[in-house]
Amino acid sequence: MSKEFNILLAQVHEIRDLAATLALLEWDMQTYLPAGAADGRAAQMETLAGVVHEKLTSRAFAHALESAEAAKYEPGSFEAALLRKLRNNFEKERKMPARLVREIGAASSAAYGAWLRAREEQKFSSFAPHLEKLLKLRQEQSALYTPAAHPLDPLLDDYEEGLTVAEIDPVFAVLRKEQTALVREAADRKQPDDSFLHDHPFSTKKQLELARFAAKRIGYDFRRGRIDLTEHPFTTSFGLSDVRITTKAFPQLPLSCLFSTIHEAGHAIYEQGIDRKFDRTPLADGASLAFHESQSRLWENQVGRGLPFWRWFYPYMQRKFPGELGTISLERFYGAINRVECSLVRIEADEATYNLHILLRYDLEKALFENRLSVEELPEAWNEKMRQYLGLVPPNDLAGVLQDVHWAGGSFGYFPTYALGNLIAAQVWSLAHKEIPDLDEEIASGRFAAFRAFLREKVHHFGASLPPRELLRKLTGTEKINPAPFLAYLREKYLP
Numbered sequence: 001m002s003k004e005f006n007i008l009l010a011q012v013h014e015i016r017d018l019a020a021t022l023a024l025l026e027w028d029m030q031t032y033l034p035a036g037a038a039d040g041r042a043a044q045m046e047t048l049a050g051v052v053h054e055k056l057t058s059r060a061f062a063h064a065l066e067s068a069e070a071a072k073y074e075p076g077s078f079e080a081a082l083l084r085k086l087r088n089n090f091e092k093e094r095k096m097p098a099r100l101v102r103e104i105g106a107a108s109s110a111a112y113g114a115w116l117r118a119r120e121e122q123k124f125s126s127f128a129p130h131l132e133k134l135l136k137l138r139q140e141q142s143a144l145y146t147p148a149a150h151p152l153d154p155l156l157d158d159y160e161e162g163l164t165v166a167e168i169d170p171v172f173a174v175l176r177k178e179q180t181a182l183v184r185e186a187a188d189r190k191q192p193d194d195s196f197l198h199d200h201p202f203s204t205k206k207q208l209e210l211a212r213f214a215a216k217r218i219g220y221d222f223r224r225g226r227i228d229l230t231e232h233p234f235t236t237s238f239g240l241s242d243v244r245i246t247t248k249a250f251p252q253l254p255l256s257c258l259f260s261t262i263h264e265a266g267h268a269i270y271e272q273g274i275d276r277k278f279d280r281t282p283l284a285d286g287a288s289l290a291f292h293e294s295q296s297r298l299w300e301n302q303v304g305r306g307l308p309f310w311r312w313f314y315p316y317m318q319r320k321f322p323g324e325l326g327t328i329s330l331e332r333f334y335g336a337i338n339r340v341e342c343s344l345v346r347i348e349a350d351e352a353t354y355n356l357h358i359l360l361r362y363d364l365e366k367a368l369f370e371n372r373l374s375v376e377e378l379p380e381a382w383n384e385k386m387r388q389y390l391g392l393v394p395p396n397d398l399a400g401v402l403q404d405v406h407w408a409g410g411s412f413g414y415f416p417t418y419a420l421g422n423l424i425a426a427q428v429w430s431l432a433h434k435e436i437p438d439l440d441e442e443i444a445s446g447r448f449a450a451f452r453a454f455l456r457e458k459v460h461h462f463g464a465s466l467p468p469r470e471l472l473r474k475l476t477g478t479e480k481i482n483p484a485p486f487l488a489y490l491r492e493k494y495l496p
Contacts, residue, residue: 004067013280020238042109049105057094081465095144115408124397134410151369155413159289186494192335201251211261220265232405233260235267240279243271266299273460288468293421301351302429308444342390358419360385426486
């Protein structure tokens, strides 16, 4: 490394440490923060977000970046990858006024508390002013990156480098047509009886014990992480040595805690598998949010909802809940947890219907940013889209427009990555079976090391050193996200 690169790296480490501290404040806000501390936390987050932004866009940082870029580095090297990432981030960040960064940080923190209160009241109107403010701030941010083909494009790029509405729309058009038809055909078939999962309460303490056991067994390293409870499960990283997950348990939904924990553990295993030399730099992240979602959805669905997994795990669950499941056969249990059933809540949706929830949110975000829809009209539009895609109408705002935390954080452009992650997961799952012929037998025996090693080699260790399109090309031979493997996976499982 050159002297100039080391000077830059020292600044990068400092900025990354400050960003990790900001993430810690947000994690605490969503886990243990006292209800009366929200205003103070908003001020703290606003201050720290401003400091991070100022350091990222300072003359000193710009000079250090330019000086380091003057040297020549081997393509594919740590130095070359970091400089590419830093330059991309810098060009976006420097267009953001410090005032706007602080306002978004403060508005997001205030909106989170308002969202929680609105959920308690089951009333969108008390949250609407906060959402209106965040929408205007994000529209102001988007306008800084003109000319953009669509006002949502700059925000999509925050989560998936290079992603545009023009690229998403054709992919989602395929899902809108083919997955909707697939769901209708599957749902019309007689569904397995799952009443035994809801007739009696399942101890949340035991659910958490099982979830913790499963997370550890599939590879989540508790020496570098922990599990806590929150309103809306998430994963957060304060560095490669501290990647934390959260979950939630319901007595009448005994699989929710397990699947959400496996999902978040998938995110965390990805982060924990990144090359350690990337720590304290922007390369210590996933390649993109779609790739991150591919890893969480892969573990939750292809593994966690698959028959091989339950051949291994079901005896543990029966021993934990002998009164509730002792007389229930594996075949009956497996059928029950793979029912195709249109439902109101995204995070409880089965894998066959899940993407329809994402299409709904994407349609609404586009309409908001195109000024075809106002925040005031959002609940009614949500209910209409829910009827259109899933044939259901929410009984209240809690089951409808208030169910997700993302808009409370100003995270417009985030939702498409969930669906794209499902598509990438199916591509990775197909490739894994080709490279590990006995993968199903390994999983059925409770052995996950070979699969985890495959993921680490093919995806995890790269971190964000490769653009997502390049990583996808290394994996599959093409830079295009292909819905076909995912639709084939669903047809094979649900329409045999």
